[in-house]
Amino acid sequence: MSQTLLFYCRPGFENDVRQEWAGKRAEAGRWETGEGYTALHLDQRPEPEVYDAANWIFARQVLDVLGQASLGERDRLSPILDLLDRLPAQQQGPWSAVWLEHPDSDAGKPLSGFCRRFGPILEKALAERGLISDDAKRPRLHLFFTALDTVWIASADVRRASPWPLGIPRVRMPSEAPSRSTLKLSEAFMTLVPDADDRLKPGMVGVDLGAAPGGWTYQLVARGLKVFAIDNGPMKGNMAIHPHVKHLREDGFRYRPQHQVDWMVCDMVEQPARIAKLVADWFVQGHTRNAVFNLKLPMKKRWPEIERCFGLIEGALDEAGLRYTLSAKQLYHDREEITCYLALTRSEWAKRRR
Numbered sequence: 565m566s567q568t569l570l571f572y573c574r575p576g577f578e579n580d581v582r583q584e585w586a587g588k589r590a591e592a593g594r595w596e597t598g599e600g601y602t603a604l605h606l607d608q609r610p611e612p613e614v615y616d617a618a619n620w621i622f623a624r625q626v627l628d629v630l631g632q633a634s635l636g637e638r639d640r641l642s643p644i645l646d647l648l649d650r651l652p653a654q655q656q657g658p659w660s661a662v663w664l665e666h667p668d669s670d671a672g673k674p675l676s677g678f679c680r681r682f683g684p685i686l687e688k689a690l691a692e693r694g695l696i697s698d699d700a701k702r703p704r705l706h707l708f709f710t711a712l713d714t715v716w717i718a719s720a721d722v723r724r725a726s727p728w729p730l731g732i733p734r735v736r737m738p739s740e741a742p743s744r745s746t747l748k749l750s751e752a753f754m755t756l757v758p759d760a761d762d763r764l765k766p767g768m769v770g771v772d773l774g775a776a777p778g779g780w781t782y783q784l785v786a787r788g789l790k791v792f793a794i795d796n797g798p799m800k801g802n803m804a805i806h807p808h809v810k811h812l813r814e815d816g817f818r819y820r821p822q823h824q825v826d827w828m829v830c831d832m833v834e835q836p837a838r839i840a841k842l843v844a845d846w847f848v849q850g851h852t853r854n855a856v857f858n859l860k861l862p863m864k865k866r867w868p869e870i871e872r873c874f875g876l877i878e879g880a881l882d883e884a885g886l887r888y889t890l891s892a893k894q895l896y897h898d899r900e901e902i903t904c905y906l907a908l909t910r911s912e913w914a915k916r917r918r
């Protein structure tokens with residue numbers, strides 16, 4: 565049975581979604597792309613894992629398309645309900661929720677007001693037809709408006725899809741943090757570290773490479789960690805005087821901790837392969853068990869660069885016989901970059917603990 569997949573992404577990174585697909589999957593199909601999204605028409609339905617938003621770096625959300633509707637100016641509701649009525653029985657709902665969304669693009673953002681107004685109208689109509697269920701495990705209905713008169717209608721498996729509208733987590737800017745970069749690490753913990761509350765605990769020790777002015781250090785300190793902040797530049801605000809922060813004016817590529825630490829984070833602006841080698845060395849030498857690091861990707865061919873960096877890390881850790889997980893995402897707060905999470909498995913860490 566043919567199937568269309570809809571991917572949401574940061575505007576300008578649609579080609580990166582396609583490159584990532586081609587790098588990871590054998591199935592080829594026809595792509596249909598707009599700013600902030602791209603859809604893939606396939607002859608066959610792919611495996612369920614494909615819908616795991618966490619498995620994709622550049623896609624924020626991956627949905628199963630049910631259809632596309634053109635809407636009239638006076639009556640937008642009827643064409644949507646008609647399309648839903650015509651779906652095969654197994655796709656007809658009921659749904660656990662209905663989300664009205666739009667591309668995260670200059671053209672898409674003005675549609676948010678319309679989505680807010682139209683959402684309750686649609687929800688009421690669906691509820692009257694018995695199409696909204698209390699069962700939170702039921703699929704979610706997504707209406708992705710690319711214009712006031714054009715909508716993609718899609719469904720999401722709530723166990724696999726991103727849990728945030730537009731695939732964008734809401735992150736609060738803490739007033740005490742010295743830089744907006746803090747949002748990136750906060751988002752990384754929400755998105756990439758599934759057991760963050762367990763893996764980041766008071767009393768743990770972290771190293772922040774390229775720490776100044778202290779936005780990432782702030783996130784570690786806020787979770788009760790003691791932090792070695794490595795940077796030749798100055799730490800600012802509370803991060804310059806906090807008793808849990810030790811600022812060392814050293815080269816982040818040369819610095820190594822005297823004792824094993826729980827976390828290493830790295831936001832140095834450098835060639836991605838150099839960062840990848842540095843991170844791999846920290847793990848192979850047993851300096852840390854968790855790392856969040858940023859790979860800056862200003863180049864045109866980002867996917868081959870990512871594959872090269874992951875190859876470097878995986879090659880080094882595999883050769884050292886380590887068991888680990890490596891994941892990555894282009895976060896909402898990432899521009900021409902991605903954020904990666906590398907962690908030893910719990911059993912591996914227990915084995916290596918000195």
Ligand SMILES: C[S@@+](CC[C@H](N)C(=O)[O-])C[C@H]1O[C@@H](n2cnc3c(N)ncnc32)[C@H](O)[C@@H]1O
Nearest residue numbers: 743745774776777778779780795815816831832
């Ligand atoms: C993007 S900023 C980091 C921002 C920081 N994560 C925050 O949230 O405030 C990059 C930092 O890396 C530092 N840096 C670059 N190369 C470095 C190196 N070789 N050793 C130490 N710090 C370095 C720079 O001085 C700069 O402060």
